[in-house]
Amino acid sequence: MSDQFDRDIKRAGTNSTKFDGRLGTFGNANVMPLWVADMDFAVPAEVTHALIERATxxxxxxxxxxxxxxxxxxxxxxxxxxxxxxxxxxxxxxxxxxxxxxxxxxxxxxxxxxxxxxxxxxxxxxxxxxxxxxxxxxxxxxxxxxxxxxxxxxxxxxxxxxxxxxxxxxxxxxxxxxxxxxxxxxxxxxxxxxxxxxxxxxxxxxxxxxxxxxxxxxxxxxxxxxxxxxxxxxxxxxxxxxxxxxxxxxxxxxxxxxxxxxxxxxxxxxxxxxxxxxxxxxGATWLDELMLYLKNTRDHVNAYLTEHLPDIHLIKPEGTYLLWLDCRALHMNDKQLKHFFVHEAEVGLSPGALFGNNGSGFMRMNIGTPRHNIMAALENIRKAYNRVKIRSGRIL
Ligand SMILES: Cc1ncc(COP(=O)(O)O)c(C=O)c1O
CATH class of the missing domain: 3.40.640.10 (Type I PLP-dependent aspartate aminotransferase-like (Major domain))
Structure with a gap:
């Protein structure tokens, strides 16, 4: 069943920090942007209607x-x-x-x-x-x-x-x-x-x-x-x-x-x-539907990581659309982690070290986007990790 939150809305070109700030922040304009804490979902329709009415x-x-x-x-x-x-x-x-x-x-x-x-x-x-x-x-x-x-x-x-x-x-x-x-x-x-x-x-x-x-x-x-x-x-x-x-x-x-x-x-x-x-x-009904959608995405991420990327562990959130990923088992330092996600996987996450010394080895992923984007990002990460492991001889 199609969900209102599955809809793709093009944000690049709207002066969006998350999309149009990619080159400046990551040095790569092609990363899938899962960083700044806003969402890629349309706001409740009532809000848009009220704004249009005011604008008239x-x-x-x-x-x-x-x-x-x-x-x-x-x-x-x-x-x-x-x-x-x-x-x-x-x-x-x-x-x-x-x-x-x-x-x-x-x-x-x-x-x-x-x-x-x-x-x-x-x-x-x-x-x-x-x-x-x-x-x-x-x-x-x-x-x-x-x-x-x-x-x-x-x-x-x-x-x-x-x-x-x-x-x-x-x-x-x-x-x-x-x-x-x-x-x-x-x-x-x-x-x-x-x-x-x-x-x-x-x-x-x-x-x-x-x-x-x-x-x-x-x-x-x-x-x-x-x-x-x-x-x-x-x-x-x-x-x-x-x-x-x-x-x-x-x-x-x-x-x-x-x-x-x-x-x-x-x-x-x-x-x-x-x-x-x-x-x-x-907005209350919209919000309740949003939280069900995000919960489903969170649980999909958890299942995917467990099955396909066990070296990344999700700290299961009780709230927020921000996932805290424990990447310490990837055995990369913070610089390598950043490089891996931005240039190998082309996924733009927030480096955990930004949040303090004890954030080192973690990355923050914003799941406020249609679920298929998140699943595609996980696929990119998995493939990139396999390439890195093969290059470094870790699974040979
Ligand atoms: C805990 C917390 N406080 C404040 C903000 C930002 O608030 P504002 O944009 O209203 O300054 C954020 C945004 O991510 C946040 O996570």
């Missing part, structure tokens, strides 16, 4: 955030997560990464400590180092194919920290943290008086057998938890640049709003607000 009004002037936009977010987190947020807690922003940086700059001074948990989305590093704060690492622990938080190490290193920058669900390892892990994190944070910035941009992209819990929804007193959330990854509208911070603490809100005022950034534009609200109000 021929003036695209300075724009306000309507009350209905706030309400669409309040309703979404209530319906999906049973989390009740207040209208005053919401600060709109032009993206989650700018929100992380703005929050760090608003709530800490240069030299103060911020904890991150690598391997992790690489702007987490730069959000700390570029703002001249001190990076403190609490590396995730990999055991029997599953990543967990090293709470003992976290307790030890965190005494002087101000902020924990938390990724939930986690990019790239695909963990959807469970309630007991989240409760333990809150307990430690309270003990040390940290602010937690919880980046929950992947919250909605959770496979049917798992459940995301907004961190701040698990405590009676969420004053020290700031949540970053957006429909951008969920509904494939990240190029429109609108996200939200949920900030229950009044003083934090004042500091962050002041920061955005200083740099004179308003995230409102005539199109971003329409897509944001329509996606949250009308």
């Amino acid at each position: 009004h021929p003036i695209y002037g300075y724009t306000l955030f309507p009350e209905s936009l706030y309400q669409s977010l309040i309703d979404w987190v209530w319906l999906r997560y049973h989390w009740k947020i207040e209208r005053e807690w919401i600060i709109f922003s032009p993206g989650v990464v700018p929100s992380l940086t703005a929050t760090i700059m608003s709530l800490t001074q240069a030299g103060e400590q911020v904890i991150i948990q690598p391997p992790v989305y690489f702007p987490f590093f730069s959000a700390v180092t570029k703002t001249e704060r001190q990076l403190i690492l609490n590396p995730l622990h990999l055991e029997q194919g599953r990543y967990t938080i090293d709470f003992d190490q976290l307790e030890q290193i965190g005494t002087n920290a101000r902020i924990l920058l938390f990724c939930s669900p986690h990019n790239p390892v695909g963990r959807v943290w469970n309630k007991s892990e989240l409760a333990q994190l809150i307990e430690i944070a309270n003990k040390h008086n940290w602010v937690i910035i919880s980046d929950e941009i992947h919250a909605d992209l959770v496979y049917p057998e798992n459940q995301h819990h907004p961190l701040a929804s698990l405590t009676e007193n969420p004053e020290n938890i700031i949540t970053a959330i957006a429909p951008s990854k969920t509904f494939n509208i990240p190029g429109l640049h609108l996200s939200a911070l949920i900030v229950p603490n009044k003083a934090h809100r004042a500091a962050i709003t002041h920061f955005f005022d200083i740099i004179h950034v308003s995230a409102a534009n005539p199109f971003s607000i329409v897509a944001f609200e329509t996606a949250y109000r009308k």
Whole structure:
């Protein structure tokens, strides 16, 4: 049966980072692009229709955030997560990464400590180092194919920290943290008086057998938890640049709003607000179908690797459309791995080493594309690996 997500849509030539940035990033314009985290799927039809309707009004002037936009977010987190947020807690922003940086700059001074948990989305590093704060690492622990938080190490290193920058669900390892892990994190944070910035941009992209819990929804007193959330990854509208911070603490809100005022950034534009609200109000069915499709792709990849490419092992994700591939059994260093995927297999993945030292030997694959592309990429990888092995005499 044909599926809406099987449809091929040509993106090359649309100034797409993922497609038109291939030569610049990989030095090979022919790689199959499975890197930057957006998807090759058409957004919910309702979103496109609403944008077209807005475009027919021929003036695209300075724009306000309507009350209905706030309400669409309040309703979404209530319906999906049973989390009740207040209208005053919401600060709109032009993206989650700018929100992380703005929050760090608003709530800490240069030299103060911020904890991150690598391997992790690489702007987490730069959000700390570029703002001249001190990076403190609490590396995730990999055991029997599953990543967990090293709470003992976290307790030890965190005494002087101000902020924990938390990724939930986690990019790239695909963990959807469970309630007991989240409760333990809150307990430690309270003990040390940290602010937690919880980046929950992947919250909605959770496979049917798992459940995301907004961190701040698990405590009676969420004053020290700031949540970053957006429909951008969920509904494939990240190029429109609108996200939200949920900030229950009044003083934090004042500091962050002041920061955005200083740099004179308003995230409102005539199109971003329409897509944001329509996606949250009308996209739920599309999202449920998407997650079934992605689950199927994830399981196909797992089966393929097990049968045909056992030297690459999938760290099975509980959420996100990003697969974390353990390539250590290929016995290549990071430079060789990169060369192998880009020039032998012609598949453009994100090198694991980008996500921290403990990402070395891993690659991240974005499966947000029709499944036949993913299966073709796996075939390319298998054939290229066989060629390499024959050349190096490993299977002769
Ligand atoms: C964890 C995480 N946070 C933030 C972003 C990017 O957010 P934005 O485009 O809103 O800055 C991504 C994109 O991949 C991500 O994975």
